Amino acid sequence: MAELEAVIGLEIHVQLSTKTKMFCGCELSFGDEPNVHTCPVCLAHPGVLPVPNEQAILYALQIAAALECEVAPRSIFHRKNYFYPDSPKAYQISQYDIPLASDGRLGDVRIHRAHLEEDAAKMIHLGGSGRIHGSGASLVDFNRGGTPLVEIVTEPDLRSASEAAQWARLLRETVRQLDVSDVNMEEGSLRVDGNISVRPAGSEQLGTKTELKNMNSFRFLERGIEAELARQRELIETGGTVEQETLHFDPTDGTLTPLRSKEEAHDYRYFPEPDLVPLAPTEEMLREAREALPELPAARIERYGRELGLAEDVAALLAADPETAAFFESAASAAEGVEPRVVANWVTGELAAALRQDGGEVTVTESKVEPDALAALAALVAEKKISHGSGKTVLAALVAEGGDPAAIVEREGLAQISDSGELEAIVAAAVEATPEAAEQVRGGNQKAIGAIVGAVMKETKGRADGGEVNRLIRAQLGL
Amino acid sequence: MGELLKLTVAEAAAKVAAGEVSGDEYFEAWREAAAGDELNAYLWRAEDGAGGAEGPLAGVPVAVKDIFCTEGVPTTAGSRILEGYAPPYTSTAVRRLTEAGARVLGKTNMDEFAMGSSNENSAYGPVLNPWDRERVPGGSSGGSAAAVAGGLAPCAIGTDTGGSIRQPAALCGIVGLKPTYGAISRYGMIAFASSLDQCGPLTRDVTDAALLLGALQGRDPCDSTSVGLEGGVEAPSREDLKGLRFAVPSELARDEIDAGVRAVFEATLARIEDLGGEIAEAPLPHAEHGISAYYVIAPAEASSNLARYDGVRYGMRKEGARDLIEMYESTRAEGFGAEVKRRIMLGTYALSSGYYDAYYGRAQRVRTKIAADFTATFADFDFVVTPTSPSVAFGLGEKTDDPLAMYLNDFFTVPMSLAGIPAISIPAGLAEPEGGGPQLPVGFQIAAPAFAEQPLLEAAYALERAIGFEGRPEGAGGG
Numbered sequence: 001m002a003e004l005e006a007v008i009g010l011e012i013h014v015q016l017s018t019k020t021k022m023f024c025g026c027e028l029s030f031g032d033e034p035n036v037h038t039c040p041v042c043l044a045h046p047g048v049l050p051v052p053n054e055q056a057i058l059y060a061l062q063i064a065a066a067l068e069c070e071v072a073p074r075s076i077f078h079r080k081n082y083f084y085p086d087s088p089k090a091y092q093i094s095q096y097d098i099p100l101a102s103d104g105r106l107g108d109v110r111i112h113r114a115h116l117e118e119d120a121a122k123m124i125h126l127g128g129s130g131r132i133h134g135s136g137a138s139l140v141d142f143n144r145g146g147t148p149l150v151e152i153v154t155e156p157d158l159r160s161a162s163e164a165a166q167w168a169r170l171l172r173e174t175v176r177q178l179d180v181s182d183v184n185m186e187e188g189s190l191r192v193d194g195n196i197s198v199r200p201a202g203s204e205q206l207g208t209k210t211e212l213k214n215m216n217s218f219r220f221l222e223r224g225i226e227a228e229l230a231r232q233r234e235l236i237e238t239g240g241t242v243e244q245e246t247l248h249f250d251p252t253d254g255t256l257t258p259l260r261s262k263e264e265a266h267d268y269r270y271f272p273e274p275d276l277v278p279l280a281p282t283e284e285m286l287r288e289a290r291e292a293l294p295e296l297p298a299a300r301i302e303r304y305g306r307e308l309g310l311a312e313d314v315a316a317l318l319a320a321d322p323e324t325a326a327f328f329e330s331a332a333s334a335a336e337g338v339e340p341r342v343v344a345n346w347v348t349g350e351l352a353a354a355l356r357q358d359g360g361e362v363t364v365t366e367s368k369v370e371p372d373a374l375a376a377l378a379a380l381v382a383e384k385k386i387s388h389g390s391g392k393t394v395l396a397a398l399v400a401e402g403g404d405p406a407a408i409v410e411r412e413g414l415a416q417i418s419d420s421g422e423l424e425a426i427v428a429a430a431v432e433a434t435p436e437a438a439e440q441v442r443g444g445n446q447k448a449i450g451a452i453v454g455a456v457m458k459e460t461k462g463r464a465d466g467g468e469v470n471r472l473i474r475a476q477l478g479l
Numbered sequence: 480m481g482e483l484l485k486l487t488v489a490e491a492a493a494k495v496a497a498g499e500v501s502g503d504e505y506f507e508a509w510r511e512a513a514a515g516d517e518l519n520a521y522l523w524r525a526e527d528g529a530g531g532a533e534g535p536l537a538g539v540p541v542a543v544k545d546i547f548c549t550e551g552v553p554t555t556a557g558s559r560i561l562e563g564y565a566p567p568y569t570s571t572a573v574r575r576l577t578e579a580g581a582r583v584l585g586k587t588n589m590d591e592f593a594m595g596s597s598n599e600n601s602a603y604g605p606v607l608n609p610w611d612r613e614r615v616p617g618g619s620s621g622g623s624a625a626a627v628a629g630g631l632a633p634c635a636i637g638t639d640t641g642g643s644i645r646q647p648a649a650l651c652g653i654v655g656l657k658p659t660y661g662a663i664s665r666y667g668m669i670a671f672a673s674s675l676d677q678c679g680p681l682t683r684d685v686t687d688a689a690l691l692l693g694a695l696q697g698r699d700p701c702d703s704t705s706v707g708l709e710g711g712v713e714a715p716s717r718e719d720l721k722g723l724r725f726a727v728p729s730e731l732a733r734d735e736i737d738a739g740v741r742a743v744f745e746a747t748l749a750r751i752e753d754l755g756g757e758i759a760e761a762p763l764p765h766a767e768h769g770i771s772a773y774y775v776i777a778p779a780e781a782s783s784n785l786a787r788y789d790g791v792r793y794g795m796r797k798e799g800a801r802d803l804i805e806m807y808e809s810t811r812a813e814g815f816g817a818e819v820k821r822r823i824m825l826g827t828y829a830l831s832s833g834y835y836d837a838y839y840g841r842a843q844r845v846r847t848k849i850a851a852d853f854t855a856t857f858a859d860f861d862f863v864v865t866p867t868s869p870s871v872a873f874g875l876g877e878k879t880d881d882p883l884a885m886y887l888n889d890f891f892t893v894p895m896s897l898a899g900i901p902a903i904s905i906p907a908g909l910a911e912p913e914g915g916g917p918q919l920p921v922g923f924q925i926a927a928p929a930f931a932e933q934p935l936l937e938a939a940y941a942l943e944r945a946i947g948f949e950g951r952p953e954g955a956g957g958g
Contacts (some may be wrong), residue, residue, distance in 0.1 A: 040568045044787045046669040047548045050703050081783050090786030269830035274674035
């Protein structure tokens with residue numbers, strides 16, 4: 001049997017961080033007393049009508065712009081009808097055949113559509129499994145009910161669980177940098193569901209998909225998809241078939257259980273919401289949305305590669321956080337004669353490590369290390385004025401107290417030994433002190449040189465240039 | 480006191496404004512009259528007349544159809560399922576009336592959720608026609624019409640979805656106006672069919688209708704579909720119909736019209752010509768499909784609008800259910816009457832996946848064609864005229880077993896509702912019912928282009944004066 005290829009699409013719900021709900025004036029909150037942010041509209045009293053939140057529309061347009069989507073000139077709200085206590089009107093106002101945005105792209109993944117809708121209320125089931133079936137009683141908290149949501153649906157362009165998780169991170173960073181959502185998976189302001197299927201590698205046809213829910217971290221997203229892919233592969237390899245269903249991922253034991261549908265028969269009876277007029281963004285709203293866009297991670301990664309020659313993984317690390325990116329750009333432009341990719345390595349490598357070692361509580365921009373100082377440090381090392389090892393010592397000092405690298409080098413006496421006579425003498429002494437290693441190196445064991453280098457470094461307290469030391473040792477040994 | 484009740488609202492408001500009568504005195508006189516309700520017109524009556532003393536309607540008592548939410552005052556929409564419900568907020572229509580100085584005199588009986596043409600679908604018993612208590616007052620605003628005709632209120636408001644203001648006004652011998660869709664806010668008006676529902680006045684004469692419309696109309700930020708009437712509404716004063724063209728739709732001249740109604744209609748056409756108006760037949764080729772389209776669209780929207788009555792948050796809840804689904808089912812089985820259930824079933828079916836296009840989609844296309852027919856007709860004509868109802872008031876119980884016969888009552892009123900245009904019914908004379916009996920009122924309907932309320936009221940006023948309808952039911956209080 002041909003190898004089974006994974007085909008994954010994601011459906012992402014983003015809670016918008018507007019001041020008020022999607023269709024009423026109730027304040028948005030997280031973690032407040034239950035049912036304090038309610039009104040006749042979001043409790044669906046008789047006779048109430050929805051009024052769309054303009055801020056939510058603007059935020060959705062920003063997301064649409066960031067995902068390079070086409071914005072519909074007139075999109076339509078629909079009613080999605082279903083009976084459940086989390087939906088007080090017994091329908092959700094959503095968008096159906098004409099969504100706000102469609103045909104976009106983020107990174108390598110195509111966006112099928114993005115639309116506006118309202119969130120359901122929160123249900124708490126007492127006793128039993130924590131789900132409604134088998135619970136003793138169920139409580140409803142309407143604080144969340146009516147929160148503006150943007151639902152983003154990708155094309156099935158992802159080919160592995162890790163790719164899916166990686167892309168979801170990019171999406172989160174993108175939305176976070178728009179400053180339109182808290183994008184907190186644990187609190188549910190970012191919710192990612194997977195549409196998962198497998199097919200023989202090379203096939204163009206899509207297999208039967210399942211929908212995977214309740215993956216409230218990127219780790220769980222990856223693990224859940226892995227588990228589902230394994231289940232589907234095993235099913236097919238043992239002659240079974242995949243059933244279209246919705247599965248609930250339990251992160252505590254990694255199990256997948258089929259979810260009961262909200263109504264036994266799944267017919268939402270969509271029809272255009274007669275209480276709302278079509279959503280027709282004005283030119284001004286569209287312009288405002290475009291102008292509010294910062295440079296987003298995907299664009300930044302691309303620019304770092306094209307203009308600065310950074311490797312994609314390093315560029316992605318920098319671009320994931322706009323503050324880190326700004327720090328890097330400032331340092332790179334201050335570092336004369338040092339290649340940007342070297343500065344990038346300092347930021348993502350040594351500086352990140354030094355901050356972690358320092359307790360990991362401060363970010364790059366919060367630290368005492370100024371971009372100019374990092375630039376100066378990178379230059380000192382690049383110009384071989386100090387060794388790479390000394391550079392790390394200086395960086396530790398910068399993290400601890402800030403300041404100017406040159407002054408620290410001076411104070412700590414870390415300047416590289418530039419007198420070649422002095423270094424030659426130290427090397428000669430070291431070779432003499434390690435006769436066994438010297439013999440082995442002469443005999444062709446290149447690794448044994450490390451012991452001699454170590455001795456030199458110990459003697460010089462790391463102030464020697466590693467390459468130069470190597471060269472001198474080999475000369476001493478007549479190689 | 481009796482003299483006060485003879486005054487029209489405009490006359491009384493003028494006396495209150497001039498200080499000849501106090502608002503309290505006027506209100507109290509009507510409160511006493513309303514207390515003598517033998518028609519089952521009221522479901523709730525005000526006990527005191529606290530209210531505005533300023534404004535164009537200072538002291539004017541208004542009978543309010545029980546479909547308008549009134550804060551702290553029982554609001555049932557004629558349904559068992561809202562028994563005991565007192566809303567936490569007041570509808571915009573009622574608020575605007577009270578801001579103009581009017582006071583709520585009582586809440587009037589109606590067909591359950593405005594579904595009916597006879598008022599026999601109220602969970603609180605039928606309303607009796609003040610002209611003949613063996614006959615229906617029409618519906619669904621039957622309580623409002625009977626209260627005004629029966630001398631239990633000087634004026635009332637109702638709602639019209641397919642004729643629910645115009646038909647009871649016709650059957651009770653008063654004026655009923657359905658404004659353009661969007662002229663008056665629907666906020667706080669319990670929804671039956673959201674794309675058709677419109678609030679309007681039921682009054683003794685056209686001048687009072689204009690007075691109430693002036694207070695009620697206006698764009699409301701709580702209703703996205705409201706636009707108001709540009710330039711407001713003035714008291715009509717036109718005395719002739721010179722230069723105005725009236726279209727009689729050829730397709731609506733059907734055999735089903737009672738001979739007595741036809742005679743009054745033709746006499747009224749002659750009066751229009753006497754006043755200088757021109758009459759001509761004009762085609763409205765799709766209007767005859769109005770009933771079919773209406774009885775798909777209205778139930779479809781109703782099935783969704785009424786889904787919120789689930790026993791969870793307010794209103795009736797059937798206790799003793801073992802689980803959620805059983806609670807939904809037993810609450811709705813007991814809370815809704817037969818006609819409401821019939822329409823929920825019809826509407827649910829029409830929206831079902833696989834049937835949507837054949838029913839709801841097609842009905843909407845018919846609606847578009849009917850609206851286009853009117854637009855074409857209004858290119859050559861100022862107004863379209865028809866009898867309001869094919870018959871005079873029919874007997875209680877006469878059509879309850881035949882829903883289709885009942886639905887045909889709306890034959891002349893539904894096309895205007897589907898097109899969203901304004902239409903008024905004025906009493907045009909009396910006619911003997913088919914099968915004999917005392918004479919009963921006949922309504923004459925005039926429809927105008929969207930937002931042409933002022934010309935419509937002017938023409939209706941001129942015609943009203945020429946007709947000089949003085950009919951009052953025997954034994955009715957008031958004038």
